[in-house]
Every structure is written in structure tokens, then in C-alpha cells.
Amino acid sequence: MPHxxxxxxxxxxxxxxxxxxxxxxxxxxxLDAKCPVCDGRGQWNTEIDxxxxxxxxxxxxxxxxxxxxxxxxDPIAIPDIEMTADGHPQWTVRYEPSKGSTVDxxxxxxxxx
Numbered sequence: 001m002p003h004x005x006x007x008x009x010x011x012x013x014x015x016x017x018x019x020x021x022x023x024x025x026x027x028x029x030x031l032d033a034k035c036p037v038c039d040g041r042g043q044w045n046t047e048i049d050x051x052x053x054x055x056x057x058x059x060x061x062x063x064x065x066x067x068x069x070x071x072x073x074d075p076i077a078i079p080d081i082e083m084t085a086d087g088h089p090q091w092t093v094r095y096e097p098s099k100g101s102t103v104d105x106x107x108x109x110x111x112x113x
Contacts, residue, residue, distance in 0.1 A: 003051070003052060004051050005049045005051050005052065006049060006050040006051050007047060007048070007049050007050075008047070008048055008049075008050055009046070009047050010044065010045050010046055010047065010048065012044070013037055013038055013039075013044045013060070015044075015045075017045060017048050017050070018044040018045050019038075019039070019041055019044055019045070020045060020048055020050075020053070020055075021045075021048075021053055021055070022041045022043060022044060022045065022057070023041065024039075024040045024041055024067065025040055025041060025042045025065075025066060025067025025068065027067075027068050028066070028068070030070075030074075030077070031063075031066060031068035031069055031070055031076070032068070032069065032070055032071040032072065033068065033069055033071050034067065034068060034069075035060055035062050035063035035066075035067055035068060035069050036062070036069075037060050037061075037062040037063070038060040038062070038063060038067060040067040040068065041060075041067055042059065042060055042063060042065040042066055042067035043057045043058060043059050043060060043065055044057060044058065044060070045057055046058050064076075064078050064096075069098070070098035071098070072098065073098060074098060075095040075096060075097055075098065076095065076096050076097075076098055077093045077094070077095055078093070078094045078095075078096060079091065079092075079093060079094075080092050080093065080094040
């Protein structure tokens with residue numbers, strides 16, 4: 001038997017129900033400030049049922065789901081999956097520059113000329 005529902009669609013983090021039941025992400029120690037887009041949550045609802053609170057979520061593009069951002073020049077380490085030469089998936093760490101960074105993400109700790 002189907003249950004009652006009241007599904008709301010959210011267009012982004014500015015929608016009224018975008019952050020319903022989305023917890024704040026803990027700071028992992030290597031990032032400096034709460035993300036200004038998701039306010040430290042790392043994700044938001046794209047669709048939520050206000051009766052059962054079942055939802056679909058999307059990760060924040062600014063902080064990559066961490067909820068926290070780097071405010072200095074340090075590159076940001078993001079866990080990723082790559083395919084090996086023999087076609088198997090393998091966990092790796094991808095480095096992305098922070099906003100305004102002069103650090104080469106391929107060589108953490110070395111500034112670009």
C-alpha cells in the first residue's frame with residue numbers, strides 16, 4: 001500500500017528545503033573554513049519527501065562534499081578512483097589547487113613559476 005507523500009524539488013543550496021536533515025560535516029583538520037556554498041554540509045537535497053524524509057542529494061561542487069575548504073595556498077587532496085593498466089580500479093589521491101593558489105597540484109609544496 002503506498003504511503004502519503006509531499007515531494008519537494010530543490011534547485012540548489014538556496015532552496016528552502018535544501019538542507020533539511022543534512023548534517024554538518026566534521027572538520028578533518030586539514031581544511032580551514034566552512035564552505036560558503038553548502039555552509040559546511042558538503043551536500044544538499046535535490047528532492048525530498050516532506051512526509052517520509054526520503055531524499056536524493058547532490059555533492060557540493062565547491063568543496064567536493066567535504067563541507068570545508070582551504071583558504072590558503074595548500075593543494076587539496078581528494079580521494080579518487082583510477083583504472084590501472086590492466087583495467088582494475090585503484091584508490092588514489094588527486095590534488096586540486098585551492099582558490100588563488102600558486103601551488104602546482106602535481107607537485108605539492110612547489111610553487112608555479
